[in-house]
Amino acid sequence: MATAFRRKGERVVGRLDAEELQVVVHLLSLTRDFVAPEREGTGDPFMDLVAGLGESDPDPTEPSDPALRRLLPPAHRTDTEQASEFRRLTEHGLRSRKAATLGTAIGALEQADPPVVRLDHTQAQALAVALTDVRLILGERLGLRTDEDSERLHERLDAAMAGEEDVDPALAQQMAYYDFLTWLQESVTLALLD
Amino acid sequence: MPSSRPQESGQVDVLDRPEADTPWITLVWNDPVNLMTYVTWVFRTHFGYPRSKAQRLMMQVHSEGRAVVSTGAREQMEADTEAMHGYGLWATFQKDD
Numbered sequence: 107m108a109t110a111f112r113r114k115g116e117r118v119v120g121r122l123d124a125e126e127l128q129v130v131v132h133l134l135s136l137t138r139d140f141v142a143p144e145r146e147g148t149g150d151p152f153m154d155l156v157a158g159l160g161e162s163d164p165d166p167t168e169p170s171d172p173a174l175r176r177l178l179p180p181a182h183r184t185d186t187e188q189a190s191e192f193r194r195l196t197e198h199g200l201r202s203r204k205a206a207t208l209g210t211a212i213g214a215l216e217q218a219d220p221p222v223v224r225l226d227h228t229q230a231q232a233l234a235v236a237l238t239d240v241r242l243i244l245g246e247r248l249g250l251r252t253d254e255d256s257e258r259l260h261e262r263l264d265a266a267m268a269g270e271e272d273v274d275p276a277l278a279q280q281m282a283y284y285d286f287l288t289w290l291q292e293s294v295t296l297a298l299l300d
Numbered sequence: 301m302p303s304s305r306p307q308e309s310g311q312v313d314v315l316d317r318p319e320a321d322t323p324w325i326t327l328v329w330n331d332p333v334n335l336m337t338y339v340t341w342v343f344r345t346h347f348g349y350p351r352s353k354a355q356r357l358m359m360q361v362h363s364e365g366r367a368v369v370s371t372g373a374r375e376q377m378e379a380d381t382e383a384m385h386g387y388g389l390w391a392t393f394q395k396d397d
Contacts, residue, residue: 181378181385200386234338242331242388250333253332256332291338299340
């Protein structure tokens with residue numbers, strides 16, 4: 107059973123049991139695979155720079171998957187030219203950085219000795235940011251469009267668990283994951299703000 | 301792009317620089333997923349805003365649907381927008397008109 111994260115000196119410490127930890131790592135890994143750049147880096151920053159500059163056919167169009175579009179949103183609401191130019195210049199770097207942050211969070215949780223999860227400041231920051239990307243994808247798949255949708259999710263989940271509302275089991279599981287990750291992110295963020 | 305240097309013998313007075321030098325803004329938009337605590341933390345962490353200013357901007361995003369989170373030269377607004385996207389917030393940049 108998870109307990110909230112708290113700041114302890116330089117560390118952010120909480121508890122997640124082995125199963126919870128496994129689910130979080132799994133969801134973070136799926137998100138990293140989803141968001142990582144389609145063209146892998148060479149590992150050499152200079153070569154990557156050259157490759158990026160020499161890219162003959164950068165794709166400045168919006169992703170067709172709404173979840174990916176939310177992770178890499180247009181940088182202007184109406185000026186599509188500005189948005190495409192920004193996307194062309196920033197998308198590869200943004201995807202690489204997101205994948206790296208997700209990797210840091212995954213590494214930190216994989217090193218944990220459950221139920222105790224002890225994170226340094228960098229790892230805690232990476233986890234807070236990485237959980238955002240997971241929740242943005244799940245939120246999109248769950249059709250959350252308004253603040254009210256999000257607020258209702260917890261109640262709908264409770265009703266489904268109590269058998270008061272008939273919810274598809276796969277959907278109920280997604281809702282449970284989302285609800286748990288919301289709690290986890292809130293807990294880590296509050297510890298960082300402390 | 302090279303940064304501009306003050307002219308050694310020119311007549312330009314820095315105090316007379318037109319304000320039109322910095323007519324760009326970064327906006328953050330409300331979304332149903334990002335938590336109020338997290339948005340506050342992002343504004344404190346990225347911009348270095350004090351808690352009260354970070355919370356005020358977060359509340360403005362939450363209640364009005366958007367807030368101007370930074371103002372300055374276009375290049376800086378692009379950098380802020382990219383950073384906000386890194387944090388998972390939906391940001392845009394535009395001329396302040």
